Amino acid sequence: MKQKSKAWRPLTANCCSTEDQTILKNLSRCKPSRSDLSKNIAPLPSFRRLSFSDLSRSSSTRINEDLAQSFGSDLYDFQLSELRAITQNFSSNFLLGEGGFGTVHKGYIDDNLRLGFKAQPVAVKLLDIEGLQGHREWLAEVIFLGQLRHPNLVKLIGYCCEDEERLLVYEFMPRGSLENHLFRRLTSLPWGTRLKIAIGAAKGLSFLHGAEKPVIYRDFKTSNVLLDSDFTAKLSDFGLAKMGPEGSNTHVSTRVMGTYGYAAPEYISTGHLTTKSDVYSFGVVLLELLTGRRATDKTRPKTEQNLVDWSKPYLSSSRRLRYIMDPRLAGQYSVKGAKEMAHLALQCISLNPKDRPRMATIVETLEGLQQYKDMAVTSGHWPVTSKSTRNRVSNTNKMNEKTRATANHKQPSPVPSRKT
Structure with missing residues (x-):
């Protein structure tokens, strides 16, 4: 069983990533029922069925060619030098958070970086690639978010695949997680x-x-x-x-x-x-x-x-x-x-x-x-008293119940705890 990787540590209020996944162990499941979409939700586009087995072991050049052919202008193929520039070489001053997956940095892109690019802040995830699984998770994000577009899914703007480096560029989410x-x-x-x-x-x-x-x-x-x-x-x-x-x-x-x-x-x-x-x-x-x-x-x-x-x-x-x-x-x-x-x-x-x-x-x-x-x-379902008063009332009630229980020679009925 794989040990849990280090926990997510948010460094600012504007976190743009997530705590690392924990691998549990081998398990199973049951029959799914297909969900119908609500009227306000658009239908999911058909997948292009990019092959993990083919892409996961390809060279970075081959991967970039295949992804560019599949997504075209839907996703930007960033160069590592460009992402270094917008994050000041992944400076700690731009660090949003980190976890077992790697680090997330804030950046800002405009037409100085790419002509005609909409000026906007972004979140750049620099993945810590550890063998095939890390690369496959990066590839999964590109394949799914490259083809999925919905108001309640974070938007993937682009990716970077150079040598052993794997990066993802998302829209910036100002209120974090x-x-x-x-x-x-x-x-x-x-x-x-x-x-x-x-x-x-x-x-x-x-x-x-x-x-x-x-x-x-x-x-x-x-x-x-x-x-x-x-x-x-x-x-x-x-x-x-x-x-x-x-x-x-x-x-x-x-x-x-x-x-x-x-x-x-x-x-x-x-x-x-x-x-x-x-x-x-x-x-x-x-x-x-x-x-x-x-x-x-x-x-x-x-x-x-x-x-x-x-x-x-x-x-x-x-x-x-x-x-x-x-x-x-x-x-x-x-x-x-x-x-x-x-x-x-x-x-x-x-x-x-x-x-x-x-x-x-x-x-x-x-x-x-x-x-x-x-x-x-x-509505009378929550006491409008101060916290200290509520605690005193609660303690008094408990003492009274204990006294009554002793007098009746029986245990009082359990009272739900209000501890949080």
């Missing part, structure tokens, strides 16, 4: 913004799944959801993406790769990949949006380290759900909206993949939550 906003920022994401991000990410996955030849993203998580200036969510990092099953096949058999805590249990246990694996991962991210907790957190008590296991008992009850809602929301969330999102998350993380909804259904459900304006703090 969802992970940073949920877990690394002092200010909290408002409920409405969280809902908008969930809808955008769901549309991205629905677009991938709804094709005649579905694409399985395979690594959906908060660090792979990047945010535009208006918090439009866009999926990034397609290094692990796979074409879905064809013909009579019900799944794609592959080495299990992804991130612990997000990977579907049946995929981990069997290695069979379907679109329903992505739906499970999406459900985990919904739980992160609801609770403000990470999918896995080793700093918490053992029973609370896995978000799915810890949260499941709270998701089917409105009364219990409020105990696990992100306290940083301070009651500024829709009670009805949170209840329906929790129910949706519970469906997505079902152990039976057939019970998980399609992404198109998820989009429709989430869009329906935008109508709710009932804030918990004004």
